[in-house]
Each structure stands twice: as structure tokens, then as C-alpha cells.
Amino acid sequence: MTGDIDNNREMEQKTDMEEGMQSSGQDNQKLKSGFATLIGRPNVGKSTLMNALIGQKIAITSKKPQTTRNRIRTVYTCEEGQIVFLDTPGIHKAKNKLGDYMVDAAERTLSEVDVILWLVEPSDYIGAGEKHIIEELKKTKTPVILVINKIDTVKKEMLLTYIDAYRKELDFAEIVPVSPAFLEKQLECVFTDIVPDAVKIGMVTGIPQMEVIRNCLLRYGARHVVMDTVMVSTSGKHLMEPEALSYYREKLLPLAELYTPNLPEAEVLLKRTIKTREERVAAVREFALQYKGIVYLKGGHDENSADDLLCCQGRPIWISGKHIDSGNTHGTGCTLSSAIACGLAAELTPEESVRNAKDYLTGAILDGMNLGNGNGPLNHMYRK
Ligand SMILES: Nc1nc2c(ncn2[C@@H]2O[C@H](COP(=O)(O)OP(=O)(O)OP(=O)(O)O)[C@@H](O)[C@H]2O)c(=O)[nH]1
Numbered sequence: 001m002t003g004d005i006d007n008n009r010e011m012e013q014k015t016d017m018e019e020g021m022q023s024s025g026q027d028n029q030k031l032k033s034g035f036a037t038l039i040g041r042p043n044v045g046k047s048t049l050m051n052a053l054i055g056q057k058i059a060i061t062s063k064k065p066q067t068t069r070n071r072i073r074t075v076y077t078c079e080e081g082q083i084v085f086l087d088t089p090g091i092h093k094a095k096n097k098l099g100d101y102m103v104d105a106a107e108r109t110l111s112e113v114d115v116i117l118w119l120v121e122p123s124d125y126i127g128a129g130e131k132h133i134i135e136e137l138k139k140t141k142t143p144v145i146l147v148i149n150k151i152d153t154v155k156k157e158m159l160l161t162y163i164d165a166y167r168k169e170l171d172f173a174e175i176v177p178v179s180p181a182f183l184e185k186q187l188e189c190v191f192t193d194i195v196p197d198a199v200k201i202g203m204v205t206g207i208p209q210m211e212v213i214r215n216c217l218l219r220y221g222a223r224h225v226v227m228d229t230v231m232v233s234t235s236g237k238h239l240m241e242p243e244a245l246s247y248y249r250e251k252l253l254p255l256a257e258l259y260t261p262n263l264p265e266a267e268v269l270l271k272r273t274i275k276t277r278e279e280r281v282a283a284v285r286e287f288a289l290q291y292k293g294i295v296y297l298k299g300g301h302d303e304n305s306a307d308d309l310l311c312c313q314g315r316p317i318w319i320s321g322k323h324i325d326s327g328n329t330h331g332t333g334c335t336l337s338s339a340i341a342c343g344l345a346a347e348l349t350p351e352e353s354v355r356n357a358k359d360y361l362t363g364a365i366l367d368g369m370n371l372g373n374g375n376g377p378l379n380h381m382y383r384k
């Protein structure tokens with residue numbers, strides 16, 4: 001759930017939600033719900049953190065300050081209940097009406113929520129911008145958690161100094177240092193435990209995450225890396241920070257053995273339009289040469305067929321498929337690239353791997369589960 005919301009509607013929804021939780025509380029006393037706002041100076045990483053918490057790219061992130069211009073709301077659901085996160089514009093010294101509006105949108109959340117997450121850069125310098133936020137926080141009784149973000153950019157020994165500097169300023173409910181370095185820890189755990197026979201990489205939103213992945217792939221000499229070049233969703237939404245594209249092209253893509261772009265992604269990576277079947281053949285050849293790997297160009301965006309095109313050692317091979325009329329196609333690209341990685345892990349050839357993966361995917365779509373609202377999931381367990 002996402003969107004810009006005005007104050008009244010937000011509060012009405014909060015009341016509805018609390019009531020809903022109270023009545024469901026009769027069945028399960030432990031179920032909880034609440035609102036949490038993410039505030040801080042521009043560019044401290046509020047939107048990146050919210051996306052990481054939710055596990056989806058909902059808010060736009062960028063290295064340019066003042067990317068978020070309105071409140072964006074997402075709901076995190078777990079067994080214990082629900083947290084509604086509000087991502088807010090950066091609090092700054094406004095120079096115009098838009099600035100005033102943005103700061104107001106952020107500051108208004110302070111008294112409306114159950115907990116405030118104040119994000120700061122890792123530093124012991126508390127400047128005028130931070131002091132202004134501290135003054136605003138002093139006016140509210142809402143508990144404040146200080147989130148020291150981007151700790152991957154500083155030496156760990158310095159953290160205590162930063163924590164001490166902030167602790168003197170306000171009585172925080174908690175102080176939590178965070179960063180995408182968690183990603184590094186997760187990858188380390190995998191590579192040093194059951195070493196993977198193949199790796200599939202999907203959506204990577206920004207350069208910090210790309211750096212972590214690149215370092216791990218190189219450090220552990222990862223085998224059979226399949227890159228699902230997720231940049232544009234089926235609905236046309238951009239899923240990668242625009243600034244990260246050249247890093248992605250130059251530093252991450254060359255580490256893969258096999259790529260699975262869809263037509264819009266291939267167009268972005270090759271910087272040209274691809275319309276006809278002849279253009280697709282030329283495109284996979286060029287892609288394979290440019291990125292020095294095997295290319296599997298997905299044809300799902302073609303309205304007439306679902307024919308894909310494999311290019312292995314300079315030889316294009318059409319892998320035919322029919323469009324399946326199903327509303328349950330959520331995660332088709334992820335499923336296909338993961339299934340190809342499984343084939344490579346089992347030492348099948350690239351052609352065998354993609355043919356098996358396409359068969360498996362077709363069956364999973366045909367057996368799709370019509371669950372919930374919107375596009376339903378495939379049935380990954382359809383083979384007994
Ligand atoms: N190194 C590092 N960079 C980060 C981290 N979190 C976010 N970033 C980067 O910081 C920049 C700003 O991130 P955003 O999430 O857009 O920041 P924001 O606070 O939402 O910014 P505004 O909406 O403009 O106020 C992006 O380039 C992110 O990739 C982190 O933990 N470590």
C-alpha cells in the first residue's frame with residue numbers, strides 16, 4: 001500500500017485500524033498495530049531503509065537530496081501484527097513554498113504516530129539541522145528511536161563516539177546503528193556455510209548494495225552467476241536508482257555467466273529500441289559480445305507470442321512459448337532465472353537449463369494460485 005495522504009485521511013485510517021485490531025484482539029490478544037514515521041535530514045537514507053524494511057522498492061531513492069516530496073505510507077505485516085511506516089521528505093531549511101510544504105509534511109507526523117525513527121548520518125557533529133530536529137522532538141511525547149544509518153561508510157570503532165554525542169541531546173527509547181552491511185553479513189553466512197553451486201541475482205536498487213554483492217562474488221569466486229537484470233517491472237516501474245545504472249553495467253554485469261533481460265531491459269542496456277524478431281537476434285548477439293556472457297532475452301512483452309531467444313557462443317536459438325492467459329503471473333521472471341540457475345548448478349548445459357526452466361515456468365503459471373487481490377502467484381510446487 002502506498003500513496004500520498006492528507007492528514008485527516010491518515011488519522012481516520014489510523015482509527016479504523018486500531019478498531020480493527022481491537023476487535024481482532026478478542027480472538028488474539030497479542031496482535032498489535034501501530035504507526036512509525038521515518039524522519040531526518042535530506043538524503044540520510046530514509047526511503048532506502050523503509051524499502052529494506054518492507055522488502056520492496058516502494059519509495060524512490062536517489063543520491064540527490066529532497067527526492068521524497070510527500071509522505072509515503074507502507075504496511076509491514078508479520079505474525080505479531082502490523083506496522084504502518086511513513087516515509088517523509090527530508091527536514092531542511094526551506095527556501096520556498098514547496099520546501100515549507102515538505103518540511104511541514106514531515107514534522108506533522110511527529111505527534112500522529114506511535115514511534116518516531118530519527119535517521120542520522122554516522123557523525124558526532126550535531127549541526128544546526130540536527131539541532132532543529134531535536135527541538136521539534138522535545139515538543140512531543142512520542143518515543144524516539146535514533147537510527148544511525150550508513151554505518152558501512154565509517155569505522156566501527158567510531159560508533160560509540162557517535163552514540164554518546166547523540167545520547168547527550170535527547171532521551172532516546174533506543175539507539176540502533178544500521179546499514180546495507182547487513183546484506184554483506186547474510187551473503188557471508190551463505191558462502192561460508194553451504195557453498196552455493198550457482199547464484200541468481202535479482203533486483204538490486206543502488207550502488208551500496210551492488211558494491212557488497214560484487215565484493216562477495218569476487219571474494220568467494222562464485223560459480224554460475226545468473227543475472228536477472230531487473231530494472232523495469234512488468235508495469236513499467238523503474239526498480240533501480242538511475243545513478244546506479246553505469247556501475248551496474250560496468251562492475252556487476254561482467255561478473256555474470258548468463259543474463260535474463262526482458263525487452264525493455266535489453267533496450268536500456270544496449271541503448272536502442274528492439275522491435276522486430278531480426279532486431280532481437282541482432283540484440284542478443286550484441287549483448288553477448290558486450291557483456292561477454294550467455295543471453296536469454298525474454299519475449300514476454302511481445303503481444304503475439306512468448307518466444308524467448310537464447311544466445312550461447314554466438315548462436316541464437318529461439319525457445320518457443322505461447323502466451324498463457326492468466327492473472328496469476330506474479331514473479332515469473334524471478335522464477336525463470338532461479339530455475340535456470342538450478343539447472344546450471346546441476347551441471348546441465350545452458351541450453352538444457354533454459355529449456356527446463358521454461359517448461360517448469362509454463363507449468364507453474366498454468367497451475368497458478370488465484371490468491372488475494374491483484375496479480376496472484378505461480379504455483380512453484382505443482383510438480384508432485
Ligand atoms: N553507503 C550507504 N549509502 C546509503 C545507505 N542508505 C542509503 N544510502 C544512499 O543514500 C542516498 C540517499 O538515500 P535515500 O533513501 O533516497 O535518502 P532519503 O533520506 O530518503 O532522501 P530524501 O528523500 O531526499 O530526503 C542514496 O544514494 C542511497 O543509496 C547506507 O546504509 N549506506
Ligand SMILES: [Mg+2]
Pocket residue numbers: 046047048059060061067068087088089
Ligand atoms: Mg526519500
